[in-house]
Amino acid sequence: MRVRFLYTEDCPSHDEALQRLRGVLDEEHVNADIEIVRVDTFEEAEKEHYPGSPTILIDGRDISPIPDSRYAPACRAYVLEDGRISPLPSISMIQKAVRAAKGNLKSSS
Amino acid sequence: MTMLKIGDPAIPFNLPGVDGTKHDLNEYSGKSAVAVIFSCNHCPYVRAWEDRMVQIQADYASKGVQLVAINANDSAKYPDDSFPKMKERASEKHFNFPYLRDESQGVARAYGAERTPEVFLFDKTGTLRYHGSIDDNYDDPTKVKTKYLRNALDAVLSGTMPPTAETKPVGCTVKWK
Numbered sequence: 001m002r003v004r005f006l007y008t009e010d011c012p013s014h015d016e017a018l019q020r021l022r023g024v025l026d027e028e029h030v031n032a033d034i035e036i037v038r039v040d041t042f043e044e045a046e047k048e049h050y051p052g053s054p055t056i057l058i059d060g061r062d063i064s065p066i067p068d069s070r071y072a073p074a075c076r077a078y079v080l081e082d083g084r085i086s087p088l089p090s091i092s093m094i095q096k097a098v099r100a101a102k103g104n105l106k107s108s109s
Numbered sequence: 110m111t112m113l114k115i116g117d118p119a120i121p122f123n124l125p126g127v128d129g130t131k132h133d134l135n136e137y138s139g140k141s142a143v144a145v146i147f148s149c150n151h152c153p154y155v156r157a158w159e160d161r162m163v164q165i166q167a168d169y170a171s172k173g174v175q176l177v178a179i180n181a182n183d184s185a186k187y188p189d190d191s192f193p194k195m196k197e198r199a200s201e202k203h204f205n206f207p208y209l210r211d212e213s214q215g216v217a218r219a220y221g222a223e224r225t226p227e228v229f230l231f232d233k234t235g236t237l238r239y240h241g242s243i244d245d246n247y248d249d250p251t252k253v254k255t256k257y258l259r260n261a262l263d264a265v266l267s268g269t270m271p272p273t274a275e276t277k278p279v280g281c282t283v284k285w286k
Contacts, residue, residue: 010282012154042186074187075281077153086248087153 001032001059001101006039008053011075013087017054024094028102045071052076056089056097059104063089063097112221115274119143119235122216124179124209127196132177132207138235141173142265144258145229146243147222147283148178148208150198151189154280155226157247159202162226165243165258166205172266173233176206181217182225182284190284217283227278228258232265239265241276 005021007014018036025032039050051069053076055062064078078089113120123133137143146162148155166176182190192210199208211217220229230239239261244253261271 012279070188072187074151074284075153077151077156084249085153085156087157088248 001030001098002035002057003030003032004035004037004055004057006037006048006050006053006055006057008039008073008075010040010073011053011087013075014054017056017088020089020091021056021094024091024098028095028098030098030102040073042071042073045073054089056094058097058101061097061101063093112219113229113237113240115237115240117237119145119229119231119237120216120219122179122209122211124211124216125192126207126209127192127199127204128207132209134177137175137177139173140175141233142169142175142238142262143231143235144174144176144262145220145231146176146178147181147217147220147225147227147229149180149182149187149190149225149281149284150194151182151187152225152281154224154247158226158243159204161243161250163202163205165262168259169262169266170205172262174262174266178204178206178208178226179211179216180208180225181211181214181222183214183286185286187284214283214286222283224278224280224282226280230258230261230265230271239271239274241273241278245276247279 039045039048050071051066052074075087077085080086080090121134123131126132184191195208232238243258245255246253257276264271
């Protein structure tokens, strides 16, 4: 499983988001290195197709894809399960994505 | 770096609002307190807090309190922060306070705003009494432990000093041109 964590330094939620990601990988017994990528410029955002901070990619897939997103070194909004907006993905969002990727791994082996 | 310090007078402004009129700080001189909140459309921290902003205005309006939100972000780089989008957001979220556009970013610079949302609360004399965050939990309103702005408003309205005069504003950086 390939795990990438992209963030912008100016957005305060990235530490908490990375902690949540690490916690989920631990609980799911996923032994994967997290590639941590800092994105601070529009050029870097375009190159990474980066919709904002924090972005978590599991096997290349955004855990909460935003259709037609603009790319910018800014904070992104997550729509939580209860409809609230948050600067952070919920733990359950991360879990869902990791479990789906685990499922893909099992079915392809 | 904040230009305004606790105890400083409010800095005047005259800015266009989403209601189609210009808003001058002077028009709020009769209010018992004015909370100038640097805000915007795109920032998820603002979006997480804006229902609470609306509720605070609703709860304190009868006590003569006025919230005023100001968006100074560069809308060329962040198109979601454009004036037309501000009008849409104000309508969608039923903003019960003015939402003003600081196109030149002069007001934001004068105040020393760095984040969105960032609160500058002035008492009836126009003196800064509280600066910082709305409360201590951007993520979950049910888990708020300290309601900084509400506590500061209660103190200012009763003529006392807020229990906490300054907190670190938490949110997106103001998007400078």
